[in-house]
Amino acid sequence: ATADIGLVGLAVMGENLVLNLESRGFTVAVHNRTVARIDDFLAGRAQGRRILGGRSAEEFVALLKKPRAIMIMVRAGSAVDDTIELFTPYLEPGDILIDGGNSHYLDTERRASRLADRGLLFVGTGVSGGEEGALNGPSVMPGGHEAAWPHVGPMLQAIAARTPDGTPCCDWVGAGGAGHFVKMVHNGIEYADMQMIGEAYHLMRDVLGLSAPEMSDVFARWNTGRLGSYLIEITANILAKTDDVTGLPLVDLILDTAGQKGTGKWTSEAALTLGVPAATIAEAVFARAISALKDERVAASRVLEGPATSFEGDKDAFLADLELALYASKICSYAQGFALMGGAAREYGWRLDFGRIAHLWREGCIIRAVFLDDIHEAYMEEPRLPSLLLAPFFQRATSEASAAWRRVVSRAVLSGVPVPAFSSALSYFDAYRSAKLPANLLQAQRDYFGAHQYERTDAPRGQFFHTDWTGEGGVTASSTYNV
Numbered sequence: 001a002t003a004d005i006g007l008v009g010l011a012v013m014g015e016n017l018v019l020n021l022e023s024r025g026f027t028v029a030v031h032n033r034t035v036a037r038i039d040d041f042l043a044g045r046a047q048g049r050r051i052l053g054g055r056s057a058e059e060f061v062a063l064l065k066k067p068r069a070i071m072i073m074v075r076a077g078s079a080v081d082d083t084i085e086l087f088t089p090y091l092e093p094g095d096i097l098i099d100g101g102n103s104h105y106l107d108t109e110r111r112a113s114r115l116a117d118r119g120l121l122f123v124g125t126g127v128s129g130g131e132e133g134a135l136n137g138p139s140v141m142p143g144g145h146e147a148a149w150p151h152v153g154p155m156l157q158a159i160a161a162r163t164p165d166g167t168p169c170c171d172w173v174g175a176g177g178a179g180h181f182v183k184m185v186h187n188g189i190e191y192a193d194m195q196m197i198g199e200a201y202h203l204m205r206d207v208l209g210l211s212a213p214e215m216s217d218v219f220a221r222w223n224t225g226r227l228g229s230y231l232i233e234i235t236a237n238i239l240a241k242t243d244d245v246t247g248l249p250l251v252d253l254i255l256d257t258a259g260q261k262g263t264g265k266w267t268s269e270a271a272l273t274l275g276v277p278a279a280t281i282a283e284a285v286f287a288r289a290i291s292a293l294k295d296e297r298v299a300a301s302r303v304l305e306g307p308a309t310s311f312e313g314d315k316d317a318f319l320a321d322l323e324l325a326l327y328a329s330k331i332c333s334y335a336q337g338f339a340l341m342g343g344a345a346r347e348y349g350w351r352l353d354f355g356r357i358a359h360l361w362r363e364g365c366i367i368r369a370v371f372l373d374d375i376h377e378a379y380m381e382e383p384r385l386p387s388l389l390l391a392p393f394f395q396r397a398t399s400e401a402s403a404a405w406r407r408v409v410s411r412a413v414l415s416g417v418p419v420p421a422f423s424s425a426l427s428y429f430d431a432y433r434s435a436k437l438p439a440n441l442l443q444a445q446r447d448y449f450g451a452h453q454y455e456r457t458d459a460p461r462g463q464f465f466h467t468d469w470t471g472e473g474g475v476t477a478s479s480t481y482n483v
């Protein structure tokens with residue numbers, strides 16, 4: 001046995017991770033369900049490298065040094081269970097299985113505990129950065145059985161991206177499904193980031209009437225400042241690209257219906273399940289869903305009227321406002337994502353280090369951004385921040401952006417341009433900074449129709465009251481549990 005690690009699943013991510021591992025000095029054994037893919041890989045990109053093919057499960061396992069470490073890069077879902085079942089008969093206690101796909105964190109929890117019964121160490125790791133990241137340095141978010149970390153940590157850290165100060169964007173996240181949870185939240189934040197960039201683009205296009213090349217220049221300028229990030233950079237590039245055939249901006253020829261693979265939905269479901277407000281992330285998922293209703297929208301556009309407005313203000317001033325609105329909205333979606341990880345840590349008993357997580361995302365992944373350094377610093381200063389919004393740096397940032405943010409959302413509303421992420425972020429901010437919300441009325445309504453009881457401002461918390469609102473109700477109250 002000569003291979004340091006094995007990898008199963010030679011699709012785009014798997015192949016690139018193998019090449020990355022090999023380039024860092026590791027010998028890698030590979031396997032794929034469709035065996036022809038192994039031969040193609042060995043004869044192609046893997047040629048002349050320390051990459052060995054195992055055509056059967058038994059042959060593959062025999063190539064691995066002990067303790068064996070097998071990384072699984074197959075489609076999330078039952079394919080992961082099939083792959084685990086295929087290899088476990090050949091493994092021994094202490095061997096390590098690493099699922100590097102986008103698995104649901106609850107599946108990872110289940111697999112980790114089932115494999116622990118057989119003495120196998122299971123690691124569920126998020127791997128972000130797409131094809132290019134996998135090859136040159138992804139962000140890696142491993143969690144599961146910590147006993148696996150001393151063995152797999154050096155390999156995963158060797159292939160990971162690095163922050164500007166040289167720290168690998170890979171560190172142990174926590175037990176069970178913690179790694180996959182953090183990766184899921186990364187993707188939820190990515191949905192929100194992309195939606196917000198889309199809203200800024202929509203406003204520039206339909207309110208200011210800018211052309212694609214003009215917008216490309218704006219995004220390129222923004223990329224040099226506080227919004228500096230991979231997604232802003234590629235947006236500038238995308239808007240500059242022309243179609244080979246028509247010579248028109250390619251973006252104008254792309255149908256406005258967004259696809260999704262489910263990780264944004266999972267993030268929103270987790271937020272609902274854990275009771276953590278993450279509406280901006282959920283709005284980004286719903287925005288993709290409404291974009292998919294193309295035919296309905298086209299029909300509706302002919303009958304549902306919007307406002308007739310034209311922009312007569314100062315375009316540069318509006319663009320300056322827009323940059324701040326995007327920045328402040330982004331702060332809110334990250335605050336929601338980090339709060340969601342906090343909720344999960346409490347629920348599942350994970351000890352998550354948020355400052356470290358911000359740095360795991362600093363490079364190598366789709367949401368990489370200079371702004372993550374500020375989040376990192378905020379949590380290093382105060383690891384127990386209840387919300388990112390309360391960090392002094394972000395208090396100042398939202399305060400400086402507040403007026404511009406409100407002008408942009410107002411302008412969008414008056415112009416009939418949908419800004420679900422900007423406006424939900426602003427509502428989140430306003431709700432979070434409100435000492436008094438209207439939920440007193442809501443509790444009264446619940447007590448009125450369902451005897452759900454309420455707490456009083458002039459009585460200790462936890463003491464519940466019921467009122468016979470109509471004079472016709474009884475004194476029996478419902479129980480006060482919350483779900």
Ligand code: NBP
Nearest residue numbers: 009010011012013033034073074075076079082101102130
């Ligand atoms: P895919 O998600 O397209 O999966 C293809 C691989 O899964 C092939 O190797 C295929 O084998 C294997 N497979 C399938 Br499908 N069903 C199987 C089964 N029942 N048993 C064994 N193998 C099975 O590949 P990918 O795009 O490289 O992504 C791999 C993982 O990484 C996914 O979980 C994905 O969500 C995640 N991810 C992807 C990206 C990205 O940018 N693409 C980024 C980050 C994470 P075959 O060749 O025999 O069909």
